[in-house]
Amino acid sequence: MLKIENINAFYGDLQALWGISFEVNEGELVALVGPNGAGKTTTLRVISGLLKPRAGNVRLDNRDLGKEDAHKIVELGISQVLEGGKVFTAMSVLENLELGAFVGRARKVRDETIKWVYHIFPRLEERKTQRAGTLSGGERQMLAIGRALMAKPKVLLLDEPSFGLAPILVEQMFEMITEINKQGVTVLLVEQNVRAALELTNRAYVIENGRIVGQGTGDDLLSFESIRSAYLGDCNA
Amino acid sequence: MSRTSPEQSRRIQIIFILLLIAILVALPQVIKSDSTINLAVYVLLFVSLASSWNILGGFSGQTNLGHAAFFGAGALTTRMLWLSGWNLFPSLLAGGLVAVALALLIGVPAFRLRGVYFAIGTLALSQILYITVGNMLPMISSLPAQDLAVYQLAPRYYLFLAIALFTIGAGYALINSRLGLGIMAVREEEDAAESLGVSALKHKLVALALSAFFGGLTGGAFAFYHVGYYPQLTFGPEWTFDALMMVYIGGMGTIVGPIIGAVFFVILRELLALNLAEMHLIVFGTLFILVVLFLPGGFMGVWGKISKALARQQ
Known part of the structure; x- marks a missing residue:
């Protein structure tokens, strides 16, 4: 469904991604894991169109997204949740969600989608009239995900949804992500929380220094020696 | 004490606004002093100019340091067409549209880049026009004698009010509107807005075009109002920076802020100019710095804090 081929991306003269290739099939929950600065966020920005790659292709259902602007890519069915959520703090929870259904396709079914989002995140319904700036970190993250779902994406890109959350909330967050995936949304998840991400996903790719260095099922990678020592702090491996 | 419901307070607001408009409409019938009507004309001019600057600067968050270019382009276009025999309203419309064309000329390239390019670009544009118009049209533009003979202040006042x-x-x-929601989303978080399907470029350009159009219309009204002025005058940087200060003082990104800012600014300037001559510039400069440092939301921000504190006490 989503196919990334030989992406090279730069920030100015600095090359951040070196020939990245991977794919996500319909209905899958795939993780992209790796250390800080490996290029995970950059990869998501390339897919969502916020950063134009210098070489390579991004394809959604065989359609090349290379020339499309970010707002157009949303219309085509890919929504990104930015790192830290980036909710509109001055607006209410409901206004944030309504903005999520900005594109024409999603606006027609907005009221139904809001019910669906409230079903996944009941907390958002309780807080709907509240200003987004007054929400806790976990609630903001829920709002950011809910807002992205309002666009009715085929593929949801999640950038560090566990970032800054208390451990108990991280677990809840991952349960909600599994639930979203079960409801038919294909998910590409970027995480530094490698163990939790690998336990959660069908498949995962490991990225280091802007290159894909490993791939496999979550369980495979969990038993992979270099992964255990590098990311899971497992000295006995 | 019974509390007012939202519908009630909305009704009170509407009645208040209608009352205010009625007073403004009746003003030239009641007050016969030309100097008072002239002051009212300047208040209305700056209410329009500040509100038009705010459409771009306040709602979309883009700093325009060359609003005088739009005001001036509207004034020059309207003046030339009207004095050449066009009717007033097509002349005004043409002035607004020339301002929009000028705005897109600078906005399309500058908004593709982020950062200070737009602010610098607009400032440069207005200064280039200021100098060019000064060189090309150095003579004063006066109304012909037959127009002067029938000149009336009241129609000018009503044009500014409209x-x-x-x-x-x-x-x-x-x-x-949905468009406005998109514009404000771009102001808050450009990347987040794009990732929701809001085109940042398109929404900034719409805000810019509207802002320029109303800036140009205001310039056109000035051209209809003024008996004799140097065409260069309307491109002067003070039109930009006075409007900008009014918006900051009143409260950026609100509807009421620029209105309050303009009323406060013009009337205070009138009082100060009578007593202190050019010293009023120092007073406004200081006031502007104080507002930016200590009241980032302007008067409207202070009002918001007070009403919130009162609500908490109840």
């Missing part, structure tokens, strides 16, 4: 209401109304309609 443009002020039109500008404010357009701003209000904008922020309550």
